[in-house]
Amino acid sequence: MRTWGEEEVEQAVAGAVALLRTATDRDWDRATAGRLEWSCRRTAEHIASDLLAYAGQLTGRAQSAYVPFGITLDEGTGNADVLDVIGTTGALLTAAVRTTPREVRAFHPYPFRSANREGFAAMGVAEVLLHTHDIATGLNLDYEPPAELCEDVLTRLFPHVQPGSAPWATLLWATGRGDLPGRPPVTEWRWSNPPAIPAGRLTLEGVTPAAARDLSAGGDGGFTWAEGGPYEGTRDAAGMTVKAYEAGVHRPEWGMFVLVRQEDGRAVGGMGFHGVPDEEGSAEVGYDLAVSARGHGYATEALRALSAWALSRDGLRMLIATVDRHNVPSQRVLTRAGFVAVSEGEEEISYELRP
Template sequence: MRAMGGDQVAEAVADCVATLGTAVDRDWEGVTAGRLEWSCRETAVHVADDLIGYAANLAGDAQDDYVPFEISLEEGTDNSGLLHVVRATGALLAAAVRTAPRGARAFHPYPFRSADRVGFAAMGVAEVLLHTHDMAQGLEIPYHPAEELAEFVLTFLFPHVQPGPTPWETLLWATGRGELPGRAPVTEWRWRNNLVLAADRLDLVGIRPAEARDLRLGGDGGFEWIEGGPYEGTRDAAGFLLKGYETGVHRPEFGVFALVRREDGRAIGGLGFHSAPDEEGRVEIGYDLVEAARGNGYATEALRALADWALARDDVNSLFATTDPANTASQAVLVRAGFTRVSEDGEGPAFELRAGR
């Protein structure tokens, strides 16, 4: 999977500047931007603020809050000058994304208090696309971004939203700016960066729909794998995640995680849920490791971290797993992680771990 983010930011900003550049002689202060309460000028300043803010958090490794600054335009800056600011701040975010290490994460509140470099890029693209739409509405000029950009935003920030007829229509609906047949209007929304859980030596990194699609098609999903990876079980799990996304039943926090070794940033396996919890709070899990990573306790460590996170939730009461009868190594992992053998049938032994163990 090619590096994602910087090019998309640059493309979105260039299209924004070209679109709004056709109306620089208009009064942006006196025109409301679409359904927003801001004027078009205030909205353009907001876009530039977000672009530079995302760049600063990512490049500055902010972990607890936004970097405490904001931009201020010189008195007398006209609309052309404001677009120059948007273009410059977009270039800074694109550069920050392109130069950030693969595993870099920095503060953003929604929903898990961090985002990676692709997440920051997708948020920047979202701000540009959606607010250019708002300003274009207010100024009554045409605007339709590339569908690939809208899909980029959806597959990295809206994994809980089922794809609609087109990515752009879906993104407008998901952010309360449009309608889709058969779906209720959206009045409140938040995008969702991916969940990352920390274990002793590993990070469990949530896989997003775009990454799952790449894995299912034989790619690396944007991860750097050790030799022999990813294992086939991870590719199969990515396929199930993708199917859930496409059918509208995917809950991102109950998806699939890549197991990334902290010492070198390389992925060694996959771990995740078969679905969201059922009505009784029961959820099934599965996992695999690349052969070269086995025998080091990684699977047990990752499973314990996932179990601790899941069983601390109100909607999970028990975790369930099955193994092949001959896979004694996998059975030993489950036992070491605290699971108890509860049944055995023709498909192999089943194990369970209940809350309050």
């Protein structure tokens, strides 16, 4: 899977600037931007501010809040000049995405308090697409970005939104800017960057539908894998994630995670849930490791961290796991992570972990 983000930011900014340059002679201060309460001029300035803020978060490695700075435009700055600022700030975000290592995460409030370079790139693209739509609506311009770009944003920032046949219409609906047949209006929404859970020598990185789709198709999902990975179980789990996303029932906190080794940034396995907790508050967990990563205690460290994280969330009362009765190493992982065997069948043993 190729590195995603830098080219997409460039594409989104170039398309937006090219369209809006055709209307720089109009009064952007008097025209309201779509369904927003802002003027078209203020909305354009907001695009530039967001692009700069995301570049700042990545380059500054901010961990607890936004870096406290922003844009102040010179007096007399015209509409064409604002577009120059959007182009410049877009180039800054592109450079930040290009030069930031994949494992770096920086502060963003929604919903898990951080995002990586791909997340900030996707948010930047979304800000450009959506607010260009707002401005274009206010100025009576026709605007529809490439469907692939819209789909890229949906699979990275809206994992909880069931995809539709038209990605642009789906993105507009998901952000309260349009209607979709058979779906209720959206009045509130947030980005959903994937979670990252520290686990000793590892970090459990949430897998987006975009990464899951690549993994299930035989790709690397954007990760650099240890020898022998990703293993068959990880690809199967990725396929389950894609199916849940396409059905509109995927929730990232109850999805799939890739185990990334901190010392070298290599992925060593996959771990996650088979779905959201059921009516009784029970969720099933599964995992596997690349062959070269087995025997080092990685699965135990990861399962302890994931279990503690999951049991601290509302709605979960119990974790369960089912293991082949001949898979003694996996049974040991569960036992060391605090799970207790509760039943045995001819082929499998069932385990539980309660708070």
